[in-house]
Amino acid sequence: MTELRVVIPDDIAERLSSEATERGTSPEDVAAEVLRLHAPTRPGGHRYGFIGIVRAKPGALSVAEAERLLKDHRDEEFGR
Numbered sequence: 001m002t003e004l005r006v007v008i009p010d011d012i013a014e015r016l017s018s019e020a021t022e023r024g025t026s027p028e029d030v031a032a033e034v035l036r037l038h039a040p041t042r043p044g045g046h047r048y049g050f051i052g053i054v055r056a057k058p059g060a061l062s063v064a065e066a067e068r069l070l071k072d073h074r075d076e077e078f079g080r
Contacts, residue, residue, distance in 0.1 A: 006031075013027070016030050016031055
C-alpha cells in the first residue's frame with residue numbers, strides 16, 4: 001500500500017469528515033474509496049465508468065462536434 005498526501009479545500013475535507021462519521025470510518029478511508037471508484041483505470045480500460053451507457057443514433061453529433069458548434073454559436077444545428 002502507498003501513502004499519498006493530498007491538499008484539498010476545507011469544504012471537501014468537511015464533506016469527507018461528515019461522510020466518514022455517518023459510515024463510522026475515517027475521512028482517509030472515504031477519500032480512498034472515492035479515488036478507487038473514480039481514478040483512471042489501467043491502459044485499455046475505460047477512464048470514466050459512465051462512458052458507453054448510452055448508444056448514439058447513427059449520424060448523431062459527437063461530443064467534440066457539439067462542443068465545437070457551441071463554441072461557434074451554431075447550436076441550432078443540434079436538431080440534425
